[in-house]
Structures are given as C-alpha cells and as structure tokens.
Amino acid sequence: MSLKEHLYELRYRLGLAMLVIVVGAILGFVWFQVRIGPIPSLGDILTGPYCQPDLAPYRADITKDGRCALLQTKPFEIFLVQLQVGTAAGAVLLSPLWLYQIWAFITPGLYAKERKFARIFVGIGGLLFVAGAVLAYLVVPEGLKVLLGFGSGNWTTALTGSEYISFVITMLFIFGVSFLLPLVVVMLNRAGVVSYARLAKWRRGLVMGLFVFAAIATPGTDPISMVVLAIALVLLFEMAIQVARVNDKRKAKLRAAEGWDALDDNEAAPFDYVASDADGNMPGEKAVASEPAKRVNYDDAT
Template sequence: MAESASGNGDSRRSKRRRRSRRANPDGTMTLIEHIYEFRRRLGFALLAVVLGGIIGFFWFGTHIGPIPSLGDLVKDPYCAIPPNRRLDSAEGCRLLQTVPFEAFMTQLKVGIAAGAVLLSPVWLYQIWAFIAPGLYSKERKYALTFVGFASVLFAGGAVLAYILFPHALQLLMGFGQDAFVTALTADKYISFLLSLLIIFGISFELPLLVVMLNRVGVVKYAQLKKWRRGIVFALFVFAAFATPGSDPFSMLGLAGALTVLFEIAVQLARIHDRRKDRERHDEGWDQLADDEAAPFDYTPSTVDDEPSTPTASGGRSSTDDVT
C-alpha cells in the first residue's frame, strides 16, 4: 500500500512537471494539459487580483507615510466643489450613504480596482506565460513591448482623467446656481469616477494599436497620412460620446490627448516605413522583376525560434517532433 501510494504521488508530480513551462519550454502538451495550464494561470491571476483587493481595501482608510489614503484620493474631487454647492456634515466633507451596506461595497469596489492596478504586472505575467510558448522569438519581443507600453499608457490615461475630473465635476454641479445642492451618493459617485478612469485608460491604447498594426504591415504611413483628418475628426466624435459626463473638460481633454498620441503614432509609422524602404533598396528588392523571386534566406531556423504547433492528437509538438 505504501509503495502504491508512493507511486501515485510520483505520478502526480511527474504530471505537474510535464505541465510546467520550465520543464517543458517548447509547450509540447496534450489538450487536457493545456486546459490544466490555463486553469493554473487563471487561478494565479485571480489570486493576484484578490490579494490586490485586500491591500486596496485596507488602504482605503489608512495613510501610508506621505501617501494619502485611497479614500481621500477618491473623495478629494468631490470636496473640491464649493462648500455652498455640496451637502456637508458637521464633521466636514463626506460622501452620502443611503443604505447600510453601501459604504462597505464602495470600499470593496475601489479596493479591488486599485489592487488590480497595483498588482497588474503579476496577472499580466500569467497571461504572458500562457501564450509565450506558442510565439516566435520576434513575436515574443513585440508582445513584451506591447504589454509594457500598454500598462504605461493605461496608467497615463487614468491619471489624466483624475486630473480633469474635479474641473468636470465642478462644471456639471454648477448648473442651477444656488437653486440646487449636490448630495452625491457614494455608489453613484464612485461608479462615475471609475468609469471615467477606465474609459480614458482604454482609449489611450489606440496609438499603440496603430503602431503595432504598422509594425506587422497591416497599415502603412501613406494610408495614415491620407486618413489623418478623418481619424482626428472621429477621435473628437468618440470623445464626445465616450465621456460619461459629456462635459467639455473631459471631452476636449480626451480628444486632445488622443490626437497628440495619434500624431506620435503616425510619426513612428513614418520612421518605421522609411527604414523598411531603405532596407529594401539596399537589398535590391526594388530592382526585381514581378516574376523574379525575392532574395530571402531559406536556411532553416533553429528550434528555439519555432513556435509549438498542434498535433493530430490534440497536443502540441515542436520542430524536433516534425523533423
């Protein structure tokens, strides 16, 4: 019985080693092992989000040295409204709670959002670790660059939204002069703020998408130059409909930032296409006839540069398996 139990333990450990990317870098797996690997990576990613949510939940009411609490960061735009136009308590500026459980759910929502941003490298790595073995080395380089710049651009968009939010909120709450007083519930206020941050963050990924499409040859600089005016107009229309408050500060801020980022993407595409044209000229591609073969290097590449491919049994095999 002891030997049988030991044998079963060794079998389970060997299966885990086969599913491990370190022990199996070429991604050779059966379909069921791919499912196990996806479940494992998804579990680690969700665990990172949960851990980040716990950190954000306790950060909501705690000052960390010179860093203000998350609750103060969220509440500051509302407290920037003139005192005569908002509903204050005897203790000062506070958000309104209309149901007993609203404060807890608001703190949990903000904590999870902040924690997901703080620990984004962890769950982004889990996604990357799952798809990396199926990519060429050049594609892996592009993917890592894409993930890095996407994180920076998303954070930049969220920061811009947070900077513009107090001005937009004061403008929206200023209508009606002294006939109205602003008493925002915590749930609606937080939902409005988070939606603005997410919209700005996702919108800032557009220039990166343009650059990546240009890198893979889908969009050329000549096309972007021809479509520039129409795309800029479309960006302003998108900003007008995407901003939840429909205020001019958010709309013009988003449209202006997207226009600047799009122009940077166009110039990067121009530099890339000019370099490619120079390489084609140096290699003599522009002197070839239409029926003449291009001077490609047909030398087989190494196994490490080949992605794993599906097999008839539902698994994946590397170039060694094919040859």
C-alpha cells in the same frame, strides 16, 4: 506537452492569477479606509476631486463638523462600493504578478523576436494607460465644477457614494483605454495593415473622429473632459503617425537595398532563410529538449 498537459498548465496558471487577485482585493479593501504611511487612503484619493475647496460653494453641508462626505442611501452601499473599488485597485496594483502567469503560459509558444515585441508593446501600453488615468483624475475636478455650477445658486449638491465612485472609475478607465488607441495604430502599421501615406491622407477625418469619440465616450456632459480627451488623443495619434512614417521609411530603404522593387511580379523576393534545427529551435534561441511523440488513443480520450 499534450493537450491534457496544456489544460492542466492553464488551470494552474489561472488558479495562481485568481489567488493573486483575491489577495489584491483584500489589500485594496483595507487600503480603502487606512493610510499607508505618507500615502493617503484609497477613499481619500477617490473623493479628492469632489472635496476640492473650489467646489465647496456647490456642495451641501451634510455633516456636523463640516467635513466633505458622500451620501449612503441604501443599506451596505458603502460596503459594496469599498469591495468593488478595493478589488479593482488590488487587481491593478498586483497586475504584474497575475499578468506574469498569463505570460508564462503563452511565452513558450513565441519566438525570441515575438517575445521582445510583446514586452515592448505591453510596457508602453501600461504607461499609456496610467498616463490616461492620471489625466482623467486631474480633469475630474474641473468637469465637476462645470457640472455643479449650473443652477445659479438655486441648487446644492450631495452626491451618493456609489454614483460618484462609478463616475470617477469610469472616467479613469475610459481615458486609460483611449490612450491605447494610438498604440494600436502603431501595431497595425508594423504589421503592414496601414501605411503612413494612408494615415496622412486620413489625418483630417481621424481628427474629426477623435473629437466625436471623445464627446461620446466621456461619461460626463461637461465640455472640459471632452476637449481635454480629444486634444490628448490628437497629439498621441500624431505621434503614432510619425512613428509610422519612420517605420515606412526604414522599410523602403530595406526594400531598395535588397532590390525588392526591381523584381518582376512573378519573381521570388530574396528573403534570407535560416533553417531551424531538428527540434524546431531557431538560431540564437534556447534549445528545448524534445520528447518522443506519444500515440494518442482517441477512443480512450473520448
């Protein structure tokens, strides 16, 4: 494809991705107040941690029927919150569809092995992000209990909708993204940037850094969220270090089997070279029909 055709393809894929996000935003906006069968509404899910029975002594009774509710202190505040949260929820729910459009634009330039590793890392990254978000959702009530418990009964709490929703979304996002850090370590190890020996040597410093990171990254000042995030990251980093250990051991066996270590510094390593065909396709890959090269008139292009 020519540069112009690539730009047209990019515009087409981005247009489809934006259309999917718009549809997801509409679905999320409706879901915010509507139950979908046994699935509670998005508003009920987000207010669930704040409406825990354990937090009832700390909440202000601001409704006539005693329901748990958030405050709206500005005109259209709840509309804007519902729009923002609905858009984010719709984008997450329909992420396989719009991510596929990006993948469809990138994948023609990747080899089969590269596509395989990309699928694996994207799949594992998605699972880790969801696991971090679920952990944050479970931690939020305990963190609120600590934060709202200050004051020895002299204070009562009535949180505004925008501030509370922002706090919960930030917690979910930070926990989810933090759970991707060990995956980055595994990727760097596979790329040969960091080795298991170096990671093992840095283990104490990494643990200390993770606790500092958890203390800075969590939006709340409660110790429960910080400690839970730090412990989870330490466990995940230890798993990543063990994966690096297995990978380095496999590489060492491969080097020993092919005699790389016995080579002189100026001697070429015995790499297995497999030539591609005339169209640049590697063996085992699907052949792509080649087109005659087109002459580009740069004067006309400008």
